[in-house]
Amino acid sequence: MRxxxxxxxxxAVAAAAIVLSGxxxxxxxxxxxxxTAWMLDLAKVRSVTMRARSIDAxxxxxxxxxxxxxxxxxxxxxPCHGAPGSAPxxxxxxxxxxxxxxxxxxxxxxxxxxxxxxxxxxKFTGMPAWPAESRTDEVWAVVAxxxxxxxxDRAGYRRMAAALDADALESAAQCRRCHHAAASPLVxxxxxxxxxxxxxxxxxxASGRRHSGIMQPVAALLDPAGRRRLAAVLSVxxxxxxxxxxxxxxxxxxxxxxxxxxxxxxxxxCHGPGPRQRDARYPxxxxxPAAYLRLQLTxxxxxxxxxxxxxxxxxxxxxxxxxxxxxxxxxxxxALERP
Ligand code: HEC
Ligand code: HEC
Ligand code: HEC
Numbered sequence: 001m002r003x004x005x006x007x008x009x010x011x012a013v014a015a016a017a018i019v020l021s022g023x024x025x026x027x028x029x030x031x032x033x034x035x036t037a038w039m040l041d042l043a044k045v046r047s048v049t050m051r052a053r054s055i056d057a058x059x060x061x062x063x064x065x066x067x068x069x070x071x072x073x074x075x076x077x078x079p080c081h082g083a084p085g086s087a088p089x090x091x092x093x094x095x096x097x098x099x100x101x102x103x104x105x106x107x108x109x110x111x112x113x114x115x116x117x118x119x120x121x122x123k124f125t126g127m128p129a130w131p132a133e134s135r136t137d138e139v140w141a142v143v144a145x146x147x148x149x150x151x152x153d154r155a156g157y158r159r160m161a162a163a164l165d166a167d168a169l170e171s172a173a174q175c176r177r178c179h180h181a182a183a184s185p186l187v188x189x190x191x192x193x194x195x196x197x198x199x200x201x202x203x204x205x206a207s208g209r210r211h212s213g214i215m216q217p218v219a220a221l222l223d224p225a226g227r228r229r230l231a232a233v234l235s236v237x238x239x240x241x242x243x244x245x246x247x248x249x250x251x252x253x254x255x256x257x258x259x260x261x262x263x264x265x266x267x268x269x270c271h272g273p274g275p276r277q278r279d280a281r282y283p284x285x286x287x288x289p290a291a292y293l294r295l296q297l298t299x300x301x302x303x304x305x306x307x308x309x310x311x312x313x314x315x316x317x318x319x320x321x322x323x324x325x326x327x328x329x330x331x332x333x334x335a336l337e338r339p
Contacts, residue, residue: 270282
């Protein structure tokens with residue numbers, strides 16, 4: 001017993017001496033020794049395989065999910081990992097370990113393992129965790145896209161990701177890649193939205209009071225003046241309208257009279273439609289995609305949807321809605337014409 005204790009102590013002292021002497025190289029320029037790289041990779045594979053075992057992957061073939069994942073990838077992952085048909089990004093290629101070309105890596109992993117890697121990141125490597133821990137729904141969009149990545153050439157990737165030629169992160173074109181009407185039913189329309197609400201939402205994302213791994217990094221890059229400028233441009237964006245169609249009318253009593261028995265006020269009071277003057281920080285909901293509205297109401301009800309300082313109003317209301325009422329309100333607002 002005493003011999004073991006002495007041996008242990010000697011080892012610890014030797015390890016401390018080695019670290020303190022400065023002989024261990026921490027420079028990224030020389031890469032890892034093959035044995036270190038092999039050991040770190042083995043640890044990653046074993047850890048991810050084991051911990052992802054209990055994760056159930058949802059259906060990942062929905063083109064809207066794939067497109068949203070592709071567009072986020074182009075904004076937030078391509079700067080490190082590169083994309084089909086372009087040279088690997090120079091500065092990240094000098095990291096140790098460097099971000100690999102993911103098209104070549106995807107086949108190593110099950111979808112649930114890709115989910116685990118993207119949600120949690122990889123310690124000691126520079127691979128970041130998802131910025132909004134509670135938004136696992138968003139991570140699945142990225143996994144849905146990663147599964148398609150190996151089959152894409154340069155043109156196919158650029159189409160799916162709506163990639164821009166110049167890296168114009170602060171231009172409205174960057175926002176329209178995702179917020180255009182046809183882009184994805186998981187993304188809200190900004191056309192016709194109140195500019196004050198758009199600015200308040202961007203402030204909330206940038207400060208972390210509203211959680212989205214997709215929008216927080218985008219909003220944080222804009223300064224307050226840039227947020228106001230983009231809100232003004234995007235809220236009046238011209239989009240083609242179907243003028244022949246008569247404007248549909250509100251079909252849900254929840255919107256016009258609420259549900260007094262459950263203490264739910266009429267949605268219309270704050271969200272329209274109708275001519276009444278409302279607080280400019282209340283969002284307009286007419287013509288938003290049903291899938292987006294349903295998701296936000298569910299997030300509010302679960303306490304996972306932050307927002308501006310007015311967000312508390314909506315959390316209190318959403319908690320009283322039944323799942324059927326959430327569906328009803330989402331479908332009824334989606335059927336209305338965008339203001
Ligand atoms: C700051 C740079 C950086 C960013 C941004 C980044 N990654 Fe990584 N990523 C890395 C590095 C470095 C590794 C290498 C880890 C290793 O070798 O173990 C990695 C590894 C991975 C892996 C595991 C690959 C494998 O086979 O081991 C996946 C999957 C991945 N990244 C996906 C993504 C996705 C999706 C995004 C965007 C949401 C992203 N990464 C953003 C740096 C980055
Ligand atoms: C990669 C796709 C993507 C890009 C690029 C993008 N957005 Fe978003 N945006 C989203 C998604 C997805 C949401 C919903 C996030 C959530 O659940 O909170 C969103 C939400 C928003 C909201 C909240 C709207 C509401 O109804 O609550 C605003 C405002 C916004 N984005 C503005 C912008 C601006 C401005 C830009 C450009 C600087 C931009 N977005 C770029 C995908 C994107
Ligand atoms: C007293 C005012 C008020 C009433 C009544 C109200 N809301 Fe809201 N709602 C808000 C506010 C304020 C926000 C924006 C919170 C934030 O993000 O800052 C909001 C946000 C929302 C959003 C998210 C919109 C987006 O673009 O992300 C949805 C969906 C929504 N409300 C649906 C409803 C429904 C359905 C009803 C009726 C059952 C309703 N609201 C009643 C004040 C109200």
